[in-house]
Amino acid sequence: MVATERMDALTTEAPGWRRDRLRPAARLLGIRVLIAVPVTLAVSVGMFGVAALSPLDPLAAYLGDNYQFATQSQREAMRAAYDLDQPWWEAWWHWLTAALQGDLGWSSTQSLPVSTVLAERMPFTLGLSGTALLLGAVIALVLGCVAGMRGGTVDRLCNSFAVAFAAVPPFVMSLALVTVFAVGLRWFPTSGARPPGGDHTGAGLLTYSVLPLSALVVSQIPWLLLATRAAVLEARDSDAVRAVRARGVHGWPLLRAHIAPVSVLPTLALIGTRLPELIAGAAIVETVFGWPGVAAVLVDAAVALDFSLSAALTVGAALAVLLGSAFSDAAAVALDPRIGLRA
Amino acid sequence: MSTLVLSRRAVTGWPWLLLAAIVVAAVAVPLGAGEQLADFSRALQPPSAAHPAGTDHFGYDLLIRTAQGLQISLLTAASCAVVATVLGALIGVGSALAGGWVDAAVMRVVDGVNALPHLVVGIVIAAMWRGEPLAIIASIGLTHWPAVARVVRAELLAVTDAGWVQTSRLAGASRWFIARHHLVPTVTGQAVVAMVMLLPHAVWHESTLSFLGVGLSPDRASLGTLLGQARGNILAGAWWTLVVPAGSLILTALSFAAAASETRRRSEPPSGRVW
Numbered sequence: 001m002v003a004t005e006r007m008d009a010l011t012t013e014a015p016g017w018r019r020d021r022l023r024p025a026a027r028l029l030g031i032r033v034l035i036a037v038p039v040t041l042a043v044s045v046g047m048f049g050v051a052a053l054s055p056l057d058p059l060a061a062y063l064g065d066n067y068q069f070a071t072q073s074q075r076e077a078m079r080a081a082y083d084l085d086q087p088w089w090e091a092w093w094h095w096l097t098a099a100l101q102g103d104l105g106w107s108s109t110q111s112l113p114v115s116t117v118l119a120e121r122m123p124f125t126l127g128l129s130g131t132a133l134l135l136g137a138v139i140a141l142v143l144g145c146v147a148g149m150r151g152g153t154v155d156r157l158c159n160s161f162a163v164a165f166a167a168v169p170p171f172v173m174s175l176a177l178v179t180v181f182a183v184g185l186r187w188f189p190t191s192g193a194r195p196p197g198g199d200h201t202g203a204g205l206l207t208y209s210v211l212p213l214s215a216l217v218v219s220q221i222p223w224l225l226l227a228t229r230a231a232v233l234e235a236r237d238s239d240a241v242r243a244v245r246a247r248g249v250h251g252w253p254l255l256r257a258h259i260a261p262v263s264v265l266p267t268l269a270l271i272g273t274r275l276p277e278l279i280a281g282a283a284i285v286e287t288v289f290g291w292p293g294v295a296a297v298l299v300d301a302a303v304a305l306d307f308s309l310s311a312a313l314t315v316g317a318a319l320a321v322l323l324g325s326a327f328s329d330a331a332a333v334a335l336d337p338r339i340g341l342r343a
Numbered sequence: 344m345s346t347l348v349l350s351r352r353a354v355t356g357w358p359w360l361l362l363a364a365i366v367v368a369a370v371a372v373p374l375g376a377g378e379q380l381a382d383f384s385r386a387l388q389p390p391s392a393a394h395p396a397g398t399d400h401f402g403y404d405l406l407i408r409t410a411q412g413l414q415i416s417l418l419t420a421a422s423c424a425v426v427a428t429v430l431g432a433l434i435g436v437g438s439a440l441a442g443g444w445v446d447a448a449v450m451r452v453v454d455g456v457n458a459l460p461h462l463v464v465g466i467v468i469a470a471m472w473r474g475e476p477l478a479i480i481a482s483i484g485l486t487h488w489p490a491v492a493r494v495v496r497a498e499l500l501a502v503t504d505a506g507w508v509q510t511s512r513l514a515g516a517s518r519w520f521i522a523r524h525h526l527v528p529t530v531t532g533q534a535v536v537a538m539v540m541l542l543p544h545a546v547w548h549e550s551t552l553s554f555l556g557v558g559l560s561p562d563r564a565s566l567g568t569l570l571g572q573a574r575g576n577i578l579a580g581a582w583w584t585l586v587v588p589a590g591s592l593i594l595t596a597l598s599f600a601a602a603a604s605e606t607r608r609r610s611e612p613p614s615g616r617v618w
Binding site: 280 | 468472
């Protein structure tokens with residue numbers, strides 16, 4: 001028994017993956033998920049409290065011009081239908097109990113149940129953001145490794161690229177892409193995900209997603225590139241790697257077996273903690289390009305005081321961010337023995 | 344020796360010089376241009392000798408309007424950074440001084456607020472008080488204090504345990520003396536660094552909110568509002584509505600980033616040097 005365990009420890013000695021780190025990582029994950037529950041609840045309470053403080057009347061926003069034509073009793077009925085006649089904590093309790101049973105309310109801007117809006121739009125958001133994150137991570141890791149290993153001009157180029165593009169807000173990048181590639185060169189459509197009146201097709205989705213995807217990818221690269229580069233540099237100059245280099249290991253084997261495990265893997269584990277940036281980027285890019293995702297309706301919902309939808313989106317985003325950082329930290333503990341465990 | 348120090352100082356000071364130039368331009372250009380009136384007969388004109396940056400769809404000169412927008416963006420961002428820094432410093436110092444379970448609880452709250460998707464929360468808050476500069480400042484200031492609180496708390500705890508403070512204490516210095524001569528300068532330094540680092544983020548945040556239409560209204564146009572208008576105009580081929588506002592936004596962000604990294608470099612924790 002003991003012998004097999006020792007064998008296990010030996011065979012899993014492969015860099016970056018150690019079974020004895022899994023248990024603390026799982027414990028950390030459990031604690032963080034447990035913490036995420038009250039924090040998410042607090043966020044939803046905060047949302048309802050802030051909405052109650054707002055000077056704007058949601059009913060007037062729902063009804064628009066029709067507000068002045070509605071009779072007093074019609075207004076009362078509408079208020080009751082939207083739970084606006086209750087104090088905010090009762091409305092919150094209503095919302096919470098219904099949400100736990102899967103009923104997220106009615107979206108006044110989309111004229112659909114919130115759960116239907118999410119179900120219809122979530123695939124577009126996950127597809128766009130997921131692809132952007134994947135592409136951005138691959139490009140940033142490769143460039144970061146090259147910059148860190150090579151140094152010199154390549155390094156300076158990568159560094160200035162990252163610093164410069166970190167200063168370009170995603171909406172400016174989106175507008176620039178539209179100006180050059182959609183309006184100027186007419187290579188790609190300006191917005192949407194299908195031709196007007198047409199259906200979603202694979203080829204159509206590809207053409208329509210090129211510009212939003214590029215904007216999102218470019219917004220994700222800089223920090224990851226800089227983080228990878230710094231980690232690779234630190235690893236390259238460490239005593240351990242120096243010793244390995246002195247034994248004559250160079251190039252790809254050096255990077256793969258000695259530098260990447262202590263620099264690239266931990267950096268990769270950071271991605272989950274940067275979900276807020278990805279969500280912000282998705283909200284901006286989807287809005288500018290009229291991408292039919294979840295984030296595109298966020299601004300509309302907030303402006304039209306469509307509280308059911310914006311509450312669901314905000315609480316959902318908060319939960320996603322908390323879970324992302326929990327998984328990220330757990331992965332970091334599992335991958336990097338240098339990280340001590342403090343939940 | 345002295346020339347070497349001087350020249351290094353001159354080289355490292357350039358981000359601040361650039362920032363100063365940006366601020367001066369933002370203040371001086373609108374002052375020099377006088378009152379601007381909307382004139383639809385010259386709407387959306389491409390750059391020319393009379394309007395080097397072209398005109399927007401109200402017929403305003405874009406160079407002057409960008410300078411005005413920059414002024415408002417900088418003012419809003421500075422207010423946000425000050426609010427977040429003061430709040431963060433107070434909470435960080437309070438938490439570090441209280442210690443024990445209060446400290447632990449406050450740090451959990453800090454984690455919680457830090458974990459919020461700031462832009463999403465900002466959009467919802469700003470939309471509920473649409474066009475109110477105070478709501479924008481609050482929505483950014485109230486979500487960004489945790490970073491400051493964390494830095495200030497960590498610094499305060501580190502300094503309290505530092506050898507030179509212990510020495511001072513052993514030499515008979517009173518609590519008040521230590522607070523005034525050792526703790527306050529360190530914490531202030533860290534708070535200032537945190538504030539400078541927050542500034543570019545605050546500019547980014549405010550312009551994004553305004554761009555999305557939940558920020559400042561067009562009569563108090565910030566850079567974000569101008570870019571929000573450019574979003575429609577570029578589809579009509581008016582690329583110049585994008586170039587100057589976007590360029591000044593990027594330049595501002597770059598010089599803030601450079602200034603922030605320089606400030607951070609200068610205020611590296613004291614290595615043997617007593618403040």
